[in-house]
Amino acid sequence: MAAKARRVRFYTVPGFNDRYKRFLPDDQVERAMHVFNQAKRNIPPTDLPTWMKDHKLHGQLAAFYECHLANDVLLVYTHEDDVVTLIDCCTHIELTGTAVRIIRRGHRVAIQRARRRHTRH
Secondary structure, three states: OOOOOOOOEEEEOOOHHHHHHOOOOOHHHHHHHHHHHHHHHOOOOOOOOHHHOOEEOOHHHOOOEEEEEEOOEEEEEEEEOOEEEEEEEEOOHHHOOHHHHHHHHHHHHHHHHHHHHHHHO
16 A cells, blocks of 8 residues: 655635735745745755755744745745745735734644644544
8 A cells, every 4th residue: 555645735714814915915925835835845844045045943832833925925834744824925014913812822832733633534
């Protein structure tokens, strides 16, 4: 029996799509999301281009990564094993304050959903 091919699964937290769509139509944001999607779907994942400034966050958001889709458009996400969870699409200002609580709450929900889906397959 042939081994099952690995594939990366993408999930979003509730509300992510609405927050992402606020920045559309912006060709730069759409192109950057395409680059992100391609890089993270590779096994192993490839590094994002330096202009996207991909890095791990600190403090209360230490479990998350952030990269730039445009000058002040950030993508907050996690990438654990073969699961990428898109947490938020926001500006630098939105990343602070109450957004921290929203992101952390949304992340727990998304991880729970991802685990349930992953165990079904």
